[in-house]
Amino acid sequence: MSLVAPIVDGVLQTRTDSSDSLSKANNNPNEVSSDMFLTLLVAEMQNQDPLEPTSNTEWVSQYATFTQVEQMNEVTASMDLVRANGLVGQEVIVKVTSQSTGETSYKRGNVDYVLVENGEPLLVIDENKYSIDDLDTIASSQYFGAYDKYSEFTVKMASIPDSTVLTKSHQGLVKSVYDLYNGMSDYEKEYVEKFAAEEMIKYKNCVAKMETLGLSLEDKVEPETTLDDVIDSFNTKMDELMSQIGSINERVDAIATVQSNDVNTSTKEESSMTEEETEEVSDEVLDQLTEDTQTA
Secondary structure, three states, X not given: OOOOOOEEOOEEOOOOHHHXXXXXXXXXXXXXXXXXXXXXXXXXXXXXXXXOOOOHHHHXXXXXXXXXXXXHHHHHHHXXXXXXXXXXXXXXXXXXXXXXXXXXXEEEEEOOEEEEEXXXXXXXXXXXXXXXHHEEEEOOHHHHHHHXXXXXXXXXXXXXXXXXXXXXXXXXXXXXXXXXXXXXXXXXXXXXXXXXXXXXXXXXXXXXXXXXXXXXXXXXXXXXXXXXXXXXXXXXXXXXXXXXXXXXXXXHHHHHHHHHHHHHHXXXXXXXHHHHHHHHXXXXXXXXXXXXXXXX
8 A cells, every 4th residue: 555645637635545435425415314304394394385384294294204214224224234244254346436536446355344434334445444335346256366367367478479479588488377377277267268368369379389399388297206106116226235235145155166166276286296295205215225225
């Protein structure tokens, strides 16, 4: 809400839609109070033609007629109050015509509560009071939600050039509208298709042009990971790990076998060398004994 009063034709406007609504409600020219009626009745009696005075029956008839009208006004006021109370919490649009400029403005918002001033129920919207006579539109939140999406859709489409001149640089703009439309409910889509028919034709042409340029407007959605997926992944990794462990064990066994064969071969060679050395030692001993015997 602006804190500065607007200026129209060089004149500072100190009145608001709310004040215009209240002024109209408090100055209803068709409303006649009982005091006003009695004043008029006394004036009529004082100024009647003495030669043709009004009969008592006619006075009573006039008063009865006024009483009926007054009772009808009270019933209407009571119905307006019930109607106003039923609007609390609902989103509405009030239409107010400025008494100073004659311009019509609209106020949209939720009815926070209802006040009664001078017998007139007033709708309080954003702490501003409006006469129930200014009520213009009552709609469901679903309808207003669809209207908001429609407004956003038309604004976005107005910022996109015609499909014939679209290039790859416009992918972001088209995608923003694409995401907006696909995020709508069925009710909102029907609303947009009905009230923004021309924009829908342009939208479809723009999407088709992006596809022609080889650009995708779809978001890549990662599949949702479930508990079964986690278990399967764990089992797969465990199988791979066990397989690797098995391969390592096989290699260890193979190395151990090779080393064992090498040890056996080495032992046999050592044994062979010992026998040969023993034979050589025996021969030397025999030769020495023979020489000693011959010498003796």
